[in-house]
Amino acid sequence: MVTRLSTKFMNICISSMCKSKQLLKAEVVLIDAIKLGVLPDTVTYNTLVDAYCRFVSIDAGYTVLNRMKEAGINPNVVSYNSLMSGAVRKCLLSKSLQLFDEMLQSGIHPDVWSYNILIHCLFRLGRPDEGYRVFKDIVERAEMYPTMATYNVMINGLCKHGYVHNALMLFRNLQRHGFVPYVLTYNAMINGLCKARRLADARRVLREFCDYGYEPNAITYTTVMKCCFRCGRLEQGLEILSEMRRKGYTFDGFAYCTVVAALVKTGRIEEVDEIAGKMTSNGLVPDLASYNTMINLFCRQGKFDEALKLVDEIEKQGLKCDQYTHTIIIHGLCKIGNFVGAEKHLDYMKSLGFGFNLVAFNCMLDCLGKAGHIDQAVKVFDSMEVKDSFTYTILVHNLCRAKKFLFASKLLVACLKSGFQILRATQRAVINGLCTAGFVNEARKVKSKIRTARLMR
Structure with missing residues (x-):
């Protein structure tokens, strides 16, 4: 006898298989269950739709939707939400909009998640005005209420399109109506304010973040710290760094690059060594990206000896310089007029097994021309393989x-x-x-x- 419990148990099995990306086994479970007289329901097919969209393709997910109809089960809003979300994840934004229209034509009423996906899609397609109109439509509907996810999508989308003031107004309006923003909401708002270089507002929102009892994560602090450095507020950035360390946050390579770049740009080389020492004592070894950042900054400031010392340090750490590292060095040599040294370094790169370095040759060509060695530049041009x-x-x-x-x-x-x-x-x-x-x-x-x-x- 077919019972509701048996269908539920089948759905649990299929869901487990799908989560572990074993879609073929999930299909086998479905076939065996049908043979035993256990019939699938909407949940069964929706689970498969979501899994195929995530791990295979939208077309594969849509095929399951057709199978669902053939089995006499009508797709619901969850089915289409899964397809729309999958289309957004695969960057098939226009496809997601088509699915939304198809859902309406099928007589299925969208829920708030459908509208969240639609708003996100419109923002990513560069249509923020339409995204805002959809949001306004949700707010004005009596039977539907925006969720925190809706507000997160709106704030993030507005910030990315440069409407930071509108995003901040929405954020404040949210607070006035008694909504307590989530960590994601704060991070989106802080990130948007920092990109717009509104440092004072970003720090104010960060303080509110802490006042609500939330703990800003390393990404939040690093974002504000980087904004401080961009706005020339080095001391404020270093204060945030100290706060991060007091709270025991792991100081990752990205944050390390941010601090070191700011210190080198302002000529505070001694402090670079001090920061590096503190990071090493905490068990953090600078990665190649960090070293490349420092080498690039030293070369730009004409401190070529310091740059070469870092190259030696890279080798001592057991790291291998990549093509980008060598390009920085060649460009640095060209900028100080040492074209012979640059050519030798190009030959050295080839001996290490690197292929033809087009970017390095372009740098040399540009520097030769700017230095007035146009005939030599023509010779280099003629010798280039690519x-x-x-x-x-x-x-x-x-x-x-x-x-x-x-x-x-x-x-x-x-x-x-x-x-x-x-x-x-x-x-x-x-x-x-x-x-x-x-x-x-x-x-x-x-x-x-x-x-x-x-x-x-």
Whole structure:
């Protein structure tokens, strides 16, 4: 005899299989249950829809929806919510909107979660006004109330689209109506304020966060700390760092990079060593990203000896420099005019097994041109195994600076024929240079070839 309990037990088994990504076994359980006379219900199929959307594809989830209809079971709002959520996770935002329309056409009434997904979708599609209208529709409906998830989606979406003031107003309105924001809400609000460089508001919200009895996590503190450094409030940023350490938060590599970058930029090198010492004593070893950040900042400030010391330290820590590390060093050598050293380092990279470093060659090409070594830059250009749009743009731009407009025009035309694009500002520089130098006919020819290349694209 088929009982409700047996269907419930089958659903539990299928749900367990789906959570462990064993979809084939879940299907076997369903087939065996039907053979034994246990019939699936809406919950059964909704579980499968959600699992297929998460672990396979939206199309696979939609196939289960069709099976559901064939079994005489009508899909409900949960079925479509699962499909819409899956579409958003796979970045198929337009598909999610289509599913919402299909749900309405099927006579299924959306719930608040349906609208949450729709709002999130509209924000991600760059349609914040429509997202706000949907939110307003929820608020004005008597039979439906926005949840904290709705407010989180709205605040996050408004902040990401630059409407930080509107997000803050919504946040304050939320508090006035007696809603206690969740940790996610505070983090979204603080992150938005920090990106807008509204440091005072961000710190105020952070204090409120603590007053409500919540414990800000390391991400919250790091976000505010980074904002302090960006706004030039180094001491305030270091105060937040101290607070993090007092509360026993793990100081991760991202936070480490943030502090070190701020200290190096302001020339407080001694404190970098002090911070590094404290982190090491806490069992945290800087990762390669942290070292690359410091090397880059030292090179930008012309402190090349300090940068090379860090390279030695990387090797002592048992880490291996990556292609980005070597590119930073090559660019640093080029900036101080040591082109011979840069070439040697490129050869050294090849001996380590790295492939052709296009970014490093582009850096060298740019620095040679800016230093006035245009002939040497042309030689480097000719020797390059691979070239991209940046390569051509850099050399054409520097040829214009060297008043070699005819050469620049020939290179520009060759670039367009190869299917690459050169910045329009550089194209104008070539044409204007030709006209100024008296090569008016050549300028006309180049204009014609540029128009032809645009039409071909």
